[in-house]
Amino acid sequence: MTVFAVQEVEGRNLLPAKEFGEVVFLLPPRTNIMFAPKPTTSRIRYGLRGFTQEDYLLLIGDPVAIGVATAEAFRNTPTVKFLKWDNREHKYYPVEVEL
Numbered sequence: 112m113t114v115f116a117v118q119e120v121e122g123r124n125l126l127p128a129k130e131f132g133e134v135v136f137l138l139p140p141r142t143n144i145m146f147a148p149k150p151t152t153s154r155i156r157y158g159l160r161g162f163t164q165e166d167y168l169l170l171i172g173d174p175v176a177i178g179v180a181t182a183e184a185f186r187n188t189p190t191v192k193f194l195k196w197d198n199r200e201h202k203y204y205p206v207e208v209e210l
Contacts, residue, residue: 112131112132112133112165112166112167113132113133113134113135113166113167114128114129114131114132114133114134114135114166114167114168114169114194115135115137115158115159115162115166115167115168115169115180115184116128116134116135116136116137116169116171116172117136117137117138117155117168117169117170117171117172117173117176117177117180118136118137118138118139118140118142118171118172118173118176119136119138119139119140119172120140120171120172121140121141123171125169125171127201127202127203128167128169128194128203130202130203131167131194131203131205132166132167134169135158137154137155137158137159137176137180138151138154138155138172138173138176142172142173142176143173144173144175144176144179145175151176151179152179155176155179155180155183156183159180159183159184159187160187162183162184162187162188163187163188164188164190164191164192166192167192167193167194167205168180168181168184168191168192168193168194169193169194169203170193185210189209189210190207190208190209190210191207191208191210192205192206192207192208193205193206193207193208194206
C-alpha cells in the first residue's frame with residue numbers, strides 16, 4: 112500500500128499517514144498549477160500511474176492539484192481510499208469512496 116500525498120507542504124508532519132503505507136509526494140513544495148498546468152497535470156498523472164484500490168490519496172496542497180489528482184485516481188479505479196485528518200484524535204481515518 113502506498114499513500115499518495117498530492118503535494119509536499121513544508122512544516123507539515125505526515126508521519127501519522129505512514130500507518131497506511133509509504134508516503135509518496137506527487138508534487139514538490141510551492142508548486143502552483145496555475146503557472147504550469149500541463150506539466151503539473153502530467154506529473155500528477157505519471158505519479159498515479161500505478162494507483163490501485165489498495166492505495167490511499169492524501170489531499171494536501173494546491174486545491175486545483177488536489178482536484179486533478181482525485182480525477183486521475185478515479186480514472187485508475189472506481190473506488191478510491193482517502194485519508195481524512197481528525198483534529199480531535201490527531202490521526203488519519205480512511206474514507207472509501209466509490210463512483
